[in-house]
Each structure stands twice: as structure tokens, then as C-alpha cells.
Amino acid sequence: MKGARRHPAGAGRQRAREGCRLGPRGAFSGADEKPRRRIEGIEERRRGKRAGRDGGGMPENSRALPRNVRALGAVSLANDTASDMIAPLLPAFVTGVLGLSPAFLGAIEGVAESTASLLKLVAGWYSDRLRRRKAFALAGYALSNLVRPLIGLAGAGWHVLALRFGDRVGKGIRTSPRDALLADAVGPEQRGRAFGFQRALDNVGAAVGPLLAAALLLVFPQNLRLVFLLSVVPGIAALIILATQVREERPERARKGVEPGVAKSRSGLTPAAGGDGGPGLPGTTSAPADARRSAASPLRGGVPRGALRVYLSAVLLFTLGNSSDAFLALRAQDLGLPLALLPIAWMLLSLVRALTAVPGGRLSDRIGRRPAILAGWFVYALAYAGFAMASEAWQV
Template sequence: MFKGITGNVIILGLVSFFTDVSSEMIYPLLPLFLTGVLGAGPVFLGAIEGVAESTASFLKLISGIVSDRVRSRKGLVLSGYAISSLMRPLIGSAGTPLTVLLIRTGDRVGKGIRTSPRDALIADSVEPSMRGKAYGFHRSMDHAGALVGPLIATFLLAYFISDLRQLFWLAGIPGIAAVLLIIWKVQETRQVLQPGRRLHLTALPAGPLRRYLLILFLFTLGNSSDAFLLLKAGAVGTPAYRLPLLWAFFHLVKMLSTMPFGALSDRIGRRSVIVAGWCVYALSYLGFGLARSEVEIWLLFALYGIFFGLTEGVEKAFVADLAKEAEVGAAFGWFHFAVGAGALPASLLFGSIWQLEGGAAPFLFGASLSGVAAILLVTVVKVPSQCRH
């Protein structure tokens, strides 16, 4: 099952697991803390997430480019995880919404610093023919942490503590474990070093990779925040107390599907699996637009989770396949920047269409864009012979 997955990939998977346990002990409760304890409104909550994620997207681009120019990707990975792990539990000391904004932004600064170098380090650590499986494993561990974190938080709040601030401080423990794992176990495996080159921040990679990233940006414009799916679930009658269970089920499907589909892409090719995933996305969004019952919502969340299994790890493996060997970090920087740049307008578009045209229209819009993106990926992005498996 784990054949071809190196020690570095396993350790980085555990790092992501512990980091997501820490993050997801806090994140689902953050809206309640902001509105119920600190008195913030929904507009300020949106501002926090917008500023934090935009900061992370830009830094992912910078850190990816920098990681190709320095001698240690591990140093960037360590510093990014350390910043996030130190900042995140400080929410327990916040006395104002503005303080939460600063802490949350600091947390995302760490994410921006670590993400692209980490993905490049994974590419450095495995054979090209095993990248799909490696990224699938990493994403499955990430989703496992996202599943376990809320369950731990629920258990602690139900039986041991009643103060959200105490819970936020305790969430720092798995974050510290992640940092220690990097220090003790992650090995630098640089294969190519290009020191002294100037940073080119305005030029997208050329060739098939550029076309792929532009098409991915188009797809992302139709891929809105998953919060709208939870809103849809509530609109068809799913009770509030079952929404966390639905969310946990969603993460379970993602966790179980990412590694098998990543390994499949090693055998039949990345592009085919990504196209299949985008088609599954279109079907699931059409279904969400037409859904009228809670049972349908649960089935659609399962289908939507399979979309993640088909695409999350495989899209990253495809970036590594298409990138020049000396510019893998920069390629991941542009990849994350393209996704981040599309995410904010995607949610704004989705919300605007929902408000103007009703609940079904925005899902039809997202499904249509994913279909167009799938057609373009097949017709426009020619896969180099060395990338076919």
C-alpha cells in the first residue's frame, strides 16, 4: 500500500495531520467565538478570512520562487509551520475582533511560507512515477487531521472544559508536535540548486504548465466556498446539529479517496484523472442545484468528496510533472497563487448569482465552468511524453 512513499513523505503527512488537528480544533468554533464572545458581525468575519487567505496566496507564490534559490526547502517549511503553530493558539488570549484578525493573518503568513516549498520537497523526495500516490497520501493525512480535530474539540467541550479560550490554547499541542517532527525527521533532498538567480514575479511558467494554470484558474472561478454547500444543506432541512456530522463525513470521503486516485494517476496519466474529477464536480454541483432533501445532500457530499479525491493530489503531481526541474518551487507558487486568486471572486460571483437568481443558478454556473475547463484541458494542454505513465 505504501510502496514508493518515502520517509520524508510519511513524515510530512504526519506534520499535516497534526497541524490540521490543531487548526480544526479552532476553525469551526471561530465564528461562534467572534460573534458570541467578542461581539463581531458577519462582515468582519468575512474580512478576516478574505485578508488572511489573500495574504497566504501571495506568500505561497513568493516562497515557492525563493525555495528554488536557497539551499534548504526544509528551512522554509519549518519556519512556516512554526509561525502558524505559535500564532494559532494565541486566539485564546484575544480580547477584540481586531486581535483575532492579526492572529489569523499571522497564522496564514505561516501557511503561505510553508506550502509551496513543502509541495516541492515532496516532489524532490519521490520518483516521478510515484508522485500521484505521494501527494494523494499527503492529502489523505491532511483530511484525517481535519476529521479528528473537530471530534477532539467536541469531546473536550462535552466532558472536560467549557471555555473556548482554554480549548484554543490546548490546540497548540498538536501544532508543537508537527514542528518537532520537522526538526527531527524531515530530510533535505535537494536535487537541483539555482543560487543567485533573480526572482521573476511577473512571468508565468511557459508552455503546457502555463496553459494548465490558466485553465485551473478558470475552473476555480466556478469553485466557490464550501460554506455555500452547508448553506444549501440547511436550506433543504438538514438540522443544525447534523451539519458537523455531515462535514466530518465529507472529510472521511476525501481522506479515503485521495491516495487511491493519486496512485491511479501514476498508471493512467494525470490529465485523465483531473478531467474525470472536474466532470464529477460538474455532476455534484448540478445535483446540489436540484437537491430538495437531506438524503440527497448526503449523497452529493459523498460525490463531492470523490471530486477532491480525484483532483487534490493529482493536480499537484501534474504541476511537478510539467515544471522544469530547477523551478519546481516556483511552479507550485504559481499553482497556489492561481487557485487563491480565483477563490475570492468565485465566492463573490456565487453569492451574487444566488442573491439575484435563486439557489439553483449559481450551482449551474459552477458546473458549466468546470465542463468548459475539462474540455480545454483535453484540447489545449498537450502532455509531454515523459509525463505519460
């Protein structure tokens, strides 16, 4: 129309920006609420899509666990299926097939577990320093799953010792980087649940493995070597899942302190500090304090050195009093449990762990880590006292 007033291109967008000026804390102010809500909605959708692609952070109120958590749980399931096809039968193999003493079995397990414990600290430190957590986890899983089945070819005690040493070296290399991948995938409010989920699938695998071993022993009676060699199949499955399904944040994003899964959008707006969902200043990065702390060394992060020393001392005392599960299998065999039923007993133990892992993780989110750990250690002490006093196989 002739008398109509023509607005220059982009004038509407300019007015929207003028009505939504940022306040001193990065919050919107102004009379017009629609542009603010529209921009916030766009940013929320973009953050959600990015989190789904990267397998990283997720909205606080979401109940779905990220892709990385699910994938790492599947890796643990397959790996423990392979591991626990061997674990309940190893004492019988060492003392029965190879004719070695229980003391030698204890030496094997002591060397193996000590190696794993020392390497967890070293591998965790290097994976933080190099920002290559997936590479460390993949190397550790590969070493364990290629070395472990070779126990089926062992003809002497030192063969088993060397192969168990290699298996535990792999465990030491992978455990801390894998746990770091898990912790990076979720916010603090979901970490107990995420770790509980991973531990639950870990223990499901520890139940499936003995079940497969028992089935194979029914088909091939007393052929422990064949069972050990066939454990390579689920082990290879674990490597494939880890290599193809787990994603790692780019090192430069982690160094900048950006919470996993939350990247700067194309509009240049990022979430405001404090996690209130409002946009921050254009072209800047505002990350929660938890994300900045996660990039720091755990020995210098949010845990005071004194408290960390007390915790590590308590863990050391608990570990000294905690025997290898191999001796539980040996104890059951001494009380008359048949060889074919050893994997079934091991499976029941793993099922109990699997059923309590997720509730235990959620409980630690609610009541705190310290009370949950103390309760677990107390139950553990009662159980070991029961093992010592058991007089029949069914009691074990």
C-alpha cells in the first residue's frame, strides 16, 4: 500500500534483541518475554541434541542415561561374561589339573590383584594428562581378552601366573580411564545411578559367564581347557562395542572446561554459569564448577588431601582383609560342592551383586557416599565370618 510504512530487513529481530538485553548476571530483562523464551527453547533443544550425539551431559531432569553409559555397561557385560567363564573354574584347574597347592593359587591371585591396583593409579593419571581415556580403556580390554583365554593352553604353574599377570595388567590399564569416561558422561546428580548401572551389567555378565561355563561342561565334561579357550568370543564382542559405540570428548573441549555434551551453539550463546538454563554472554564459555574440577587431577581436585589419605587408608585395610573370590570357590569345593555346580554358585553370587548395584548407587546419591560404603563393608564382614563358620556346601 502506498501509505504503508516499510521496515528495513531484520528490524523485527533487532527489536527482539533490544527487548531482551542481558542483565548483570546473564539473565534476560525487558518487557517482551516471547523472544527470550524462543531463544532459550532453541538453546535447550540444541543442547539436548548435542548430548545425544556425543553421549555426554544431559538435562538434569531426564531419566534416560546417556549413550556412553549404556555402551560402557554393555562392554562390562561382555567382558565379565568372558572373565567369569574362567574365574570359578580356575581354582579347580590350578589345584586339580595342574596339581598345584592352594598356596600357589594364593600367590597367583596376590600378584595379579596387586598389579591391577598399582596400575589403576598410573593409568588414571596418564589418561587425565593425555586426554585419551578411550584409548587406554581399549588397550586394557584388548590385552585382557587376548591373554586370558590362553590359560586353557597352560601346562605349568608359571604359565598361569604369567597369563594372570597379563590379564590384571589389562584390568589396571582400563579401569580408571573407563570410570572417568562414565563420570564425564553425566552430571554429579546422576553419577551414583550411572555407576550403579555399569556395575549391574558388570555383575549380569558375571552371572552369564558361569552359566555358559556350566552348559559347556555338561556338553564337554571335565574339559576346562575348552571352556577357557571359548571365552575369547564374548571378549571380542566387548572390544567391538567399545571401539564402535563409546565416544570421547575432544581434548580441546575438555581443557576449556566445557561440560560434556554442552558445546557453544552457532548463535554464540552458551549456558549461563550456575546451570539456570539462561544464555550467557555471546562468544563466551560458562561451565559449572563441577565440570572445571573434573578436568583437574583427582589428587588435587575437590577432595582435601587429608580426607583422601584417610579414605585410601581405610581402603587399604579393607583390601588386606578381603580374600580373592577364588578362595571362596575353593572353600565350596572343599565342603563337597561338585565341579559342575561351582559356576552355578558363582552365578548366584553375581546375581546378588547385580540386583543390589543400581539400588546401592541410588542410595549413595541420597544418603552420601560414606554411609553407603560403610554399610557395604559391614555386610561384607558378616558374610566372610559366615564363610569361615560354614560346615556344609549349601551354606556357602
